[in-house]
Amino acid sequence: MFKTLIMQTSLITKAQVEKAFSMQEYIDTVEKVFKLYGEGKVEMPSKVYLSFEKGDLRSMPASIPDMKIAGVKNVNVHPGNKDLPVVMATVTLIDPENGFPLAIMDGTYLTGMRTGAAGAVAAKYLSREDATTAGFIGAGQQAHTQLEGLMLVRKISRVLVHDMSEEHMKKFAYDVKAKYGIAAEAVSADEVCKADIVTTTTPSRTPVLDSVGKGTHINAIGADAPGKQEINPEVLKDALVVIDDWEQASHSGEINVPLKKGVVSKEDIYANIGEIVCGKKACRESADQITVFDSTGLAIQDISCASEIFRKLQSEDLQKIKFF
């Protein structure tokens, strides 16, 4: 599939990644790889963590035989970074046929986009088809990306937003107006919860979402480390809860704290998103049902999207290196 006989590894920058792939392409790719995951057709060992004084590194390997690709994403989180981004990621793509490192690329932009795409795929399968209002608790960068995804799977005409930072809210409202011509309404967290689709993207360790109305779909994006949670566990108990991966979600996703406290148990988890996408488990049963997607972010999302981006950039004049 890839021309490896020249034995050069392609190097791909953030600017190139940004231009190469649209949100629709991220959504299509993530949907496809969630399906493969549901069918048991991927290999994805647990994320490996290295802990530093000021942050951490997560090494995320995955193999997707049906896409003829494998790879490892290395991504750091250093909350105190000033001159450098807080999160920086690189992806190494490997040809499973011969082990050759096909490409090393920026994974930072891709990480944000594939997370937005996961929210969109979850909303496509779990939210009401007639959902029109999107609410956001947390208005940082990931809220923008989540909305970009939702716009492509539901006819969103109203946007509600709440954030502790006035600045974040203003920027969000400005961008939403500029991009989609919609006035994002700054409201209380409780008001946000009246939306048809509520997306939480905060770094909170105590619930920021207390209750939602009937028929709401929640994309719980923020929790990605032990101790983090955004949603009142009582909401989870009444809802159809879908995770991305049991290993990761129970370790560091939205359900990790309520699981440890015994408020919810493994039996309360309805399905993983792969089982939903591949049709092994049904979607929502009624218009009244509350659905929750607990997203932690999977290596298969990164490796599948990175592979498609590399494929698209093959014909371009990429910087290359002959390592060996």
Place this chain on the structure above:
Amino acid sequence: MFKTLIMQTSLITKAQVEKAFSMQEYIDTVEKVFKLYGEGKVEMPSKVYLSFEKGDLRSMPASIPDMKIAGVKNVNVHPGNKDLPVVMATVTLIDPENGFPLAIMDGTYLTGMRTGAAGAVAAKYLSREDATTAGFIGAGQQAHTQLEGLMLVRKISRVLVHDMSEEHMKKFAYDVKAKYGIAAEAVSADEVCKADIVTTTTPSRTPVLDSVGKGTHINAIGADAPGKQEINPEVLKDALVVIDDWEQASHSGEINVPLKKGVVSKEDIYANIGEIVCGKKACRESADQITVFDSTGLAIQDISCASEIFRKLQSEDLQKIKFF
């Protein structure tokens, strides 16, 4: 320590790695990092495996706070490769201060050298000081590297070798003569076992070393996957057995098969090499004792050596890329 504010990632090729670092430097670095390992001062999660139809990929992360470095080595093994090397490795070095990817470098040459260095460090601490004969079962590339290491820690004046391949033996003898002026004697495996230090570097799944004389030190290098073994388990039962890492050795090292068969148990393992190097455990007790080092290869060896090589190459005109 490193200049990261320019935000460019250095790219280092095999040719540059080869020139940068001598075997003595690999030995010094591996000895230093084994000591840190023995003192509990490194973070090294288990190797992660991805399995492909024709080979595999091993992702090996490690953090060494005392050396202010962390990183991940990705290394494949594709035995059927024809146009490409069977083993290809890249190392991504990360600055633990801010998570920035400092360098991405060839790890193929380094993998061979740090393995030779581990054998040398083990021989330095475990073999008899008056050892002069080095024996090799298996005369492939790793035998060359192991001998190069041994020459720096013991006064080797005689070399014995056995290999199923005449070609390997001839090449080995030719190289040893050219490099050290010693005539490597092609003998039976049993004859090799009369050497003071015996090194096994075969891919065997049945023992190739049956018994050794009193006082011998064995470096068991070949076994690196479940099911592989090179040494008659009876030898292990009578010997002082030192491993590099319990997790890895019990999974895929020389001891993995005898452990599974119940021929040896965890209690039969005397120490890990880190405990020996940092002085927590004593070296050999007598000139008659048989000692065995079971080497599987640790990520800390790769990351420490890669870091030192990067440091040495800082002043050179390296190819760089600004990923983000």
